[in-house]
Amino acid sequence: ENGRLMRDFYWREDMDGTDWGKVLDRHRPSVERVRTFDDLVDILWETVGELNTSHAYVQPPPAKGKPVQGLLGADFEPDADGARIVRILPGESSDPEARSPLRAAGVDAQLGDVIVSIDGQAVDRRGVGPLLVGAADTVVEVTLRRGGTSRRVAVIPTASETPLRYQAWVASRIAYVEEASGGRLGYLHVPDMMATGWAQFHRGLDLAMSHEGLVADMRYNGGGHTSQLIIERLSRRII
Numbered sequence: 001e002n003g004r005l006m007r008d009f010y011w012r013e014d015m016d017g018t019d020w021g022k023v024l025d026r027h028r029p030s031v032e033r034v035r036t037f038d039d040l041v042d043i044l045w046e047t048v049g050e051l052n053t054s055h056a057y058v059q060p061p062p063a064k065g066k067p068v069q070g071l072l073g074a075d076f077e078p079d080a081d082g083a084r085i086v087r088i089l090p091g092e093s094s095d096p097e098a099r100s101p102l103r104a105a106g107v108d109a110q111l112g113d114v115i116v117s118i119d120g121q122a123v124d125r126r127g128v129g130p131l132l133v134g135a136a137d138t139v140v141e142v143t144l145r146r147g148g149t150s151r152r153v154a155v156i157p158t159a160s161e162t163p164l165r166y167q168a169w170v171a172s173r174i175a176y177v178e179e180a181s182g183g184r185l186g187y188l189h190v191p192d193m194m195a196t197g198w199a200q201f202h203r204g205l206d207l208a209m210s211h212e213g214l215v216a217d218m219r220y221n222g223g224g225h226t227s228q229l230i231i232e233r234l235s236r237r238i239i
Contacts, residue, residue: 006048016051023050054223067134070157073100073164074109081145082116082123085109089164090171094203097163107153109144116150117143132157166191174204177215186211193224201230209238 003024007015027047034040037060044058075087088109091100102109115123118131119141132140136159143152158164170189177187186208190197208214216234 003047006051010051011053016053018051023047068136068159069129070132070135070138070140071159071161072102072128072132072155072157073161074102076115076127078125078127079114082114083127084114085111087111089161089168091164092167092203095163095167095199097160098167099158100164101155101157104156107142107155109153110146112146114145115142116145170200170204173217174207181211184212186214187217188214189217189219190221190230192222193226193230194222197221197224198226198229201233205233 003020007020010016024047027043027050030043031040034043041058041060048056048058073089073091074085076083077086078084085102088102088111089100091103092098101107115128117123118128121131123131135157137156139154139156141152142155143150173189174187177185186204188201188204188208190201214234216230
């Protein structure tokens with residue numbers, strides 16, 4: 001249905017030189033592997049992306065009134081007693097959306113801890129996900145086991161790990177540029193040219209500008225209207 005709508009309403013009859021039928025045929029087998037709604041949206045994004053057209057998106061409907069999956073901002077591996085924590089995203093205190101549930105005060109989760117139950121329900125081989133359906137931004141009781149000791153803590157799962165994982169990625173790029181340049185270059189990533197990108201730009205500007213030079217990374221930029229402001233700011237000379 002999405003493919004037909006794009007074909008019928010695309011701004012150019014020749015689909016900008018793209019063989020739309022072949023594009024759909026190439027991506028259609030992936031539909032058989034879809035397990036979640038997010039999987040389907042990802043495939044639709046990839047399909048539309050074949051047109052190389054600016055401002056062409058696939059936006060799922062808002063989840064009004066629907067239970068929102070809770071997420072803990074961490075990576076896990078299966079354990080005989082539950083789900084073992086192998087990575088905890090650190091969060092970014094200057095970004096309210098990038099809060100890390102397992103880093104909250106009083107939780108004190110650590111790498112190697114095993115989540116054995118959530119709200120009294122044991123974590124099985126499926127992991128923590130099924131026990132956090134509808135738990136976003138609500139308080140849940142998590143039982144952590146460290147060695148032979150277990151304790152119960154209150155955790156508020158987040159509705160999205162995207163800000164958390166984004167900030168962790170930016171931090172990794174800052175560290176990479178610092179190491180690769182021998183400390184001579186700073187790094188900035190600008191995710192879009194709107195309010196969020198403007199805020200992210202200033203979040204790391206002072207640190208980046210304290211170096212001899214800097215890498216301004218615009219990959220994956222979502223566009224907007226602040227590009228001139230960013231160029232003006234980067235062009236300033238430090239006196």
